[in-house]
Amino acid sequence: MAFEPVLTKGIGELDLVDIEVYEKQGGYQALRKALKQMTPEDVHAEVKKANLRGRGGAGFPAGVKWGFLPDDGRPRYLCCNADESEPGTFNNKMLIEYNPHLLIEGILLAAYATKAAQSFIYIRGEFKRGYDVLVKALAQAKAKGYVGDNILGTGFSQEITVHRGAGAYICGEETGLLSSLEGGRGEPRLKPPFPAVSGLYGMPTVVNNVETLCNVPFIVDRGADWFLSIGTEKSPGTKIFSVSGMVRRPGNYELPLGVTLRELLEEHAGGLLPGRTLKAVQPGGASSPVLLPEHLDLPLDFDSVPAAGSILGTAGVIVFDNTVCMVRTALYYAEFFSHESCGQCTPCREGTAWTARILRRIERGEGTMHDLEVLRSLKEKMSGTTICLLSDFSITFLQSVLTHFADEFEAHVRGKACGVHSLEVRSA
Amino acid sequence: MSTPAWVEKRKQDIEEIIGRYPQKRSAMMPLLHLAQEERGWIADEDVEAIAEILGVSKSLVESVCSFYSLFYRRPMGKYVITVCGNIACGLSGAAELTRYLEQRLGIKVGETTPDGLITLLVTGECIAACDGAPALQVNLEYCGNVTFERADEIIELIKKGEDPAAISDRFGIPPVKAL
Numbered sequence A: 001m002a003f004e005p006v007l008t009k010g011i012g013e014l015d016l017v018d019i020e021v022y023e024k025q026g027g028y029q030a031l032r033k034a035l036k037q038m039t040p041e042d043v044h045a046e047v048k049k050a051n052l053r054g055r056g057g058a059g060f061p062a063g064v065k066w067g068f069l070p071d072d073g074r075p076r077y078l079c080c081n082a083d084e085s086e087p088g089t090f091n092n093k094m095l096i097e098y099n100p101h102l103l104i105e106g107i108l109l110a111a112y113a114t115k116a117a118q119s120f121i122y123i124r125g126e127f128k129r130g131y132d133v134l135v136k137a138l139a140q141a142k143a144k145g146y147v148g149d150n151i152l153g154t155g156f157s158q159e160i161t162v163h164r165g166a167g168a169y170i171c172g173e174e175t176g177l178l179s180s181l182e183g184g185r186g187e188p189r190l191k192p193p194f195p196a197v198s199g200l201y202g203m204p205t206v207v208n209n210v211e212t213l214c215n216v217p218f219i220v221d222r223g224a225d226w227f228l229s230i231g232t233e234k235s236p237g238t239k240i241f242s243v244s245g246m247v248r249r250p251g252n253y254e255l256p257l258g259v260t261l262r263e264l265l266e267e268h269a270g271g272l273l274p275g276r277t278l279k280a281v282q283p284g285g286a287s288s289p290v291l292l293p294e295h296l297d298l299p300l301d302f303d304s305v306p307a308a309g310s311i312l313g314t315a316g317v318i319v320f321d322n323t324v325c326m327v328r329t330a331l332y333y334a335e336f337f338s339h340e341s342c343g344q345c346t347p348c349r350e351g352t353a354w355t356a357r358i359l360r361r362i363e364r365g366e367g368t369m370h371d372l373e374v375l376r377s378l379k380e381k382m383s384g385t386t387i388c389l390l391s392d393f394s395i396t397f398l399q400s401v402l403t404h405f406a407d408e409f410e411a412h413v414r415g416k417a418c419g420v421h422s423l424e425v426r427s428a
Numbered sequence B: 001m002s003t004p005a006w007v008e009k010r011k012q013d014i015e016e017i018i019g020r021y022p023q024k025r026s027a028m029m030p031l032l033h034l035a036q037e038e039r040g041w042i043a044d045e046d047v048e049a050i051a052e053i054l055g056v057s058k059s060l061v062e063s064v065c066s067f068y069s070l071f072y073r074r075p076m077g078k079y080v081i082t083v084c085g086n087i088a089c090g091l092s093g094a095a096e097l098t099r100y101l102e103q104r105l106g107i108k109v110g111e112t113t114p115d116g117l118i119t120l121l122v123t124g125e126c127i128a129a130c131d132g133a134p135a136l137q138v139n140l141e142y143c144g145n146v147t148f149e150r151a152d153e154i155i156e157l158i159k160k161g162e163d164p165a166a167i168s169d170r171f172g173i174p175p176v177k178a179l
Helices: A019-025 A030-035 A042-051 A062-067 A091-098 A099-114 A128-143 A173-180 A208-220 A224-228 A263-268 A326-342 A346-363 A368-376 A378-382 A392-394 A394-403 A406-413 A423-427 B012-019 B024-039 B043-052 B056-067 B089-092 B095-106 B149-158 B162-170
Strands: A077-082 A118-123 A160-164 A205-209 A238-245 A253-258 A278-282 A314-320 B080-082 B119-121 B136-138 B141-143
Touching: A019 A118, A019 A128, A030 A099, A030 A208, A042 A062, A042 A099, A042 A208, A042 A224, A042 A346, A062 A077, A062 A099, A062 A205, A077 B089, A091 A099, A091 A128, A091 A208, A091 A238, A091 A406, A099 A118, A099 A128, A099 A160, A099 A205, A099 A208, A099 B162, A118 A128, A128 A160, A128 B141, A160 B012, A160 B024, A173 A205, A205 A423, A208 A346, A238 A263, A238 B089, A253 A263, A253 A378, A263 A278, A263 A314, A263 B043, A278 A394, A314 B089, A326 A346, A326 A392, A326 A394, A326 B089, A346 A378, A346 A392, A346 B141, A368 A394, A368 A406, A378 A394, A392 A394, A394 A406, A406 B056, B012 B024, B024 B043, B024 B056, B043 B056, B080 B095, B089 B095, B095 B119, B095 B149, B136 B149, B136 B162, B141 B162
Parallel strands: A077 A118, A077 A205, A118 A160, A238 A314, B080 B119
Antiparallel strands: A238 A253, A278 A314, B080 B136, B136 B141
8 A cells, every 4th residue: 555645645636725625634623632632741742752853854852852941930932943945955845835734733732732922933035935825824724713812712822923034044053043033143052052941032942843843733633653653663754855856756755754765766756867877865955975876775764864874854865866076066065055154153154165165176177186185174173163063064965975986076186077077068 | 314115104014023023123034024025125224214113223234134145235126036056956957047047138147137127146045946946936936947948938927027926826846746
């Protein structure tokens, strides 16, 4: 029997943006159940038992995260991280545009469980359509009594405020997001204190990703045991894999965690383009080290991928075939990270800029062997030396391709064809 | 410097925006969005007006504004075409598409056509449309799988004054891919 998707069920067939359609599919039943039959502690316990691991990149269990909130009488806030900006990742965009009520229901349940005073959705500025969809969906939900004061007559109240970003990758980092939401530059903050203790306006705050929150209604409705029956023992549930790059059918594919890379690429993403061979795959966005063809049978879950030397990250799976030059790819990312460094920390601000500069001259055929040595030494200078992880993550892909595709870098340094493209032709 | 017209015209919206947040300073970005919606870009008097509304310094507003690439501090065309220049689009010909658009519009990236209709930009940030690479946005509305032919059609619609959302409805990226 084919696996039945959970979060994406109905997308492309039903107009789930319409609240009536969403309700007909069982929408808002989990909210009703939680508010009428469960305490906030019950909801929290169920999510904790389900071991719902954060889908935004870190894989940290949401239920455990919620448990870090101190019970000290201060107002708490819930922030949904919808600043989906990791290169190669586009599943939150789909959920927001095509299933907004699922997210709203998930936020309401999380707010109930964490006793939040108010919830925020921080949506990236480029998602103008998503913003409009959410604002409209919230108005519908309010009219039906699911959002606002005294929800469903239970005494539980919750406002959900949609906050639009304006183009800054770093706002996806949870403390950068909070700085931005407070009206400032999206500059990350030193941790500890973690947001659970001192977050938005210095108050206890939970930040959860869109896809994470979208799982909550199903966990509440069907129970933790149902959730634990999908995926692997330590990575339960489904994951929406965003597949892009050199495949025939790039797109979002919701599959159980632990699906093999081979099944994802060959059965769902349509395989490679005709006549091409697989060169490398990034399993989790720009910062994930490459996997190689030998890893095709690797199960994609939060533990197996790190064991193979990479990370599942956002599950933005980027596929490179034999026509892709790894030097140029590293340069793309270096330019990107250099532009997106917030500039607070010297190793990141200077390091990302110099990485890009060095890669630019290597790509042109004007680099030196010493440049390669400098690039290889970046880890000790740019990892663990800054406020947030952008600096660390800016060089992980680079380090992996310097190891696995050293010959391409050396060919570029020698000013010769790298086996993928001829430098003379390209620089013309 | 004169107070921009939107301060009076959008008085209710401004109050509603401030009322959404436990602290007033959070209204900074929504007010910058509002000012840009009114003018198409953010002028010095908009910065000053927002500083006045929020009771903060002009330099703070300026500093926040400059952090975000979607706040424009100079006049833009009525339509802003932003080509995604990140990895998936790059692998699918975004650079060639950009060169084609430059040639077709007679301007370079960052410039506006002399009639003020179209500004062409390239963003290094992935716009999360990798399933429709190469992708671009017209006033932040998505268009995917932009071949040169589709680019021509998009430009024709822009010249006819079509609504960017309607352009996206026609050239957008379907959520589910046909087998």
